[in-house]
Amino acid sequence: AQSVAQPEDQVNVAEGNPLTVKCTYSVSGNPYLFWYVQYPNRGLQFLLKYITGDNLVKGSYGFEAEFNKSQTSFHLKKPSALVSDSALYFCAVRLTGGGNKLTFGTGTQLKVEL
Amino acid sequence: DAGVIQSPRHEVTEMGQEVTLRCKPISGHNSLFWYRQTMMRGLELLIYFNNNVPIDDSGMPEDRFSAKMPNASFSTLKIQPSEPRDSAVYFCASSSLLGDNQPQHFGDGTRLSIL
Numbered sequence: 655a656q657s658v659a660q661p662e663d664q665v666n667v668a669e670g671n672p673l674t675v676k677c678t679y680s681v682s683g684n685p686y687l688f689w690y691v692q693y694p695n696r697g698l699q700f701l702l703k704y705i706t707g708d709n710l711v712k713g714s715y716g717f718e719a720e721f722n723k724s725q726t727s728f729h730l731k732k733p734s735a736l737v738s739d740s741a742l743y744f745c746a747v748r749l750t751g752g753g754n755k756l757t758f759g760t761g762t763q764l765k766v767e768l
Numbered sequence: 769d770a771g772v773i774q775s776p777r778h779e780v781t782e783m784g785q786e787v788t789l790r791c792k793p794i795s796g797h798n799s800l801f802w803y804r805q806t807m808m809r810g811l812e813l814l815i816y817f818n819n820n821v822p823i824d825d826s827g828m829p830e831d832r833f834s835a836k837m838p839n840a841s842f843s844t845l846k847i848q849p850s851e852p853r854d855s856a857v858y859f860c861a862s863s864s865l866l867g868d869n870q871p872q873h874f875g876d877g878t879r880l881s882i883l
Contacts, residue, residue: 686869688871690874695876695877695879696876696877697772697859697861697874697875697876697877698811698859698861698872698874699874700871700872700873703869703871705869744811748869754799754816754818754863754865754870754872755813755816755823755824756813756872758810758811760810761810761811
C-alpha cells in the first residue's frame with residue numbers, strides 16, 4: 655500500500671521569508687510524487703512532480719521540492735513567500751507502473767502574513 | 769485551452785432527491801476521476817475511469833452513488849436518494865494515460881448541499 659503524510663495542518667510564515675511544507679511518503683516501489691495547491695472555492699492545481707533524476711524539482715510560481723529517498727520525503731519550498739501563496743497544499747504519491755491513481759495527503763494550510 | 773468543466777457549480781436540494789453532477793474532461797484525456805472533499809474526511813477518491821471503463825470504484829460510499837462515462841467527453845455522478853451527509857464539494861479530474869506520470873487536472877468542483 656502507498657501512503658503520504660503531511661505532518662503539519664498549518665504553516666505560518668512572514669512574507670519574504672522562506673517557506674517549507676513537509677511531506678513524507680511510504681511506498682513499496684519507486685514513487686512518482688506530486689504537489690498541488692488549492693485556492694478557496696477552486697479545484698486543485700498542479701504545481702510540480704518528481705519522476706526520476708535530479709532530486710530538486712522546480713515548478714510553477716517559484717516553488718520547488720526536494721526529493722530525499724533516504725528520508726522518504728518530498729518537501730515543498732519557496733525562497734521568498736508571498737501573501738498570495740496562502741492556500742491549501744497537497745502532496746500526492748503514485749507508484750511507478752501502478753496505474754494512475756493518486757494517493758493524497760491531508761493537506762497543509764499555508765498562511766503568509768505581512 | 770479549456771480545463772475540466774463541472775456543472776452545476778452549486779446545488780442545493782432536499783433530502784431524498786436525486787442529484788446528478790456532470791463533468792467534461794479535457795479533450796484528449798482518457799482517464800477521469802471523481803473525488804469528494806469534506807472538512808472531516810479530506811479529499812477522497814470515489815471512482816476512476818480509463819478509456820471510459822470504470823477501473824476502481826472502491827471509494828464509492830454506498831449503492832446510492834453511481835457514476836457513468838458514456839463517452840470520452842462526458843461523465844456523471846449520481847446520488848439517489850440523497851442524504852444530508854452527502855453534502856460536500858465534488859471534484860472531477862482528468863489526465864492522459866500517456867505514461868503513468870501525467871498530472872491530474874481538476875475542475876472547480878460542485879458544492880452540494882443536501883437539506
